[in-house]
Amino acid sequence: MMIKSKLHNQKAITIDFPKIVFVILLLIFFAYGVFIARTLDGGIIPDEPAHLLMSKHYSTTMGIPADTAETITSTGWIISHNPFLYYWINGRIINVILLVYPVATDWQLMVALRLINLVYALGSVFFCYLISKEFIKSQWYQLLPPFLLTNTLMFVILSSGVNYDNLAVLCSMAGLFFLLRVLNEKEFLRNSLAWMICISIGTLVKYPILPLALFMVITWLIYVVKKRESILPFPKLDRKLILMISGLVILLGGNAAIYGYNLVAFKGILPNCPDLYPNAFCDLSPYVARYNAFAMDHKLSIIESVQMGYPDPLEYVATVWIPTMFDRFFGIAGYKVYYPFYIFYFQLLIAWIILMAVRYWKDITFKLISGVFIVTAYTITLLIYNFQTELIYGFRNFALTGRYLFPVVGLIYGLYGFTLELIRNKILQILTLLGTIALFLMFGPVQFLWHYNGVFSSWFLR
16 A cells, blocks of 8 residues: 655655555564563573573684584584584674673573574564565565564564574575565576575575475476576676675585585485494483483384374374474474464464365466475475384474474465465455454464463563
8 A cells, every 4th residue: 555645845755554564563573572582581492502502612613613522411413514504603693792791691692692583583574574475466465474473472482592493494484585586587597596595504504404495496497497498598697696606606515515525424414423423422412312211112114103003194194293283383382382272273274274275276376386385395394204203202292393394484374375365255355364363463472461470471580
């Protein structure tokens, strides 16, 4: 909605109300995040103590530090031959803070890093908005995906903590946006380089971004084959394109130095601890302790698991994986958990929008197919990983958490808004929109404020 007015002989003033609303949405999210970052006690946000310890460890050197008994005992993570970028950046931030304020406490360092992570999350919200503009025509409906994201409680809590997921999600969201611009036939070479750069940074942050990168490459290659006549010849290289190509080459070289080397040397994406260190050192890891305490005598086959009374794959998906993922996507899942009873209504809402997609998706474009493919393929990859873990640990739901879907949440919410905009029955459309807004508001800031004294106040000890 645009309003133009003339004040005397001045030029026309244009007011873009949807963009103003988006800025207000960002400011509310930022204020909400700053409050959490400054007051939430440690040990609540997933893995935050471990991420802080690793960040401090990286601050001791300008390069990549060595594994120590303290790091493996406290985190269970191996530094050597693993993605490092998030911790390296945090290490440099800590160096700057200590240079300016040498007596900074661990709490002050953690708050500073939390605020940096909040900036990453603001970037994710911004790219979520840009993704929605690639799918949705209405300026007002384009606001729906970022609204949903900033009212997804797990995303808000995670965004205000020290966790490498925040930078990984930002890189994924940005990469998906630039890929969508390619699919919308906008500046093929520039946007192709941009998405490759973003996702290459993401894979240097966190290795689970690799499957997403693979599915994006598949999508891009299919598009190139389909549109090869229209995208060739490439435009003349300018300085910006040369810089982008140079940056991409460096990033791909960094990825090859980690993952390529690991594939050759260790026959896997990442090395196992015994590939690098003696068993006595590896036994210090809490993950080894968990394995010794809870793992089955051997990894079960599907037939063995069913014979022992565990759910078969279809039963597992329907009765365990989907409900748990909803709980841990729309609830809070960390060292403390919060799953409100009405998460069930989110399941109904998603089921309803899927029915609306079946009903109203008529013009199925390659961009739409690509969005569904990337979300579905990434989700199935996560499901397979979770099920394989269940076969090792006897279906204890280890590593089953909704935040692992956040790298594709921008696409999920973008497709949601796209579907809602297509509903031609205005009564159904308005009721679905109002129901969506009401449910997410109840479960976002309103939920937080309403239950603050009874549920959340004990989490906020600072």
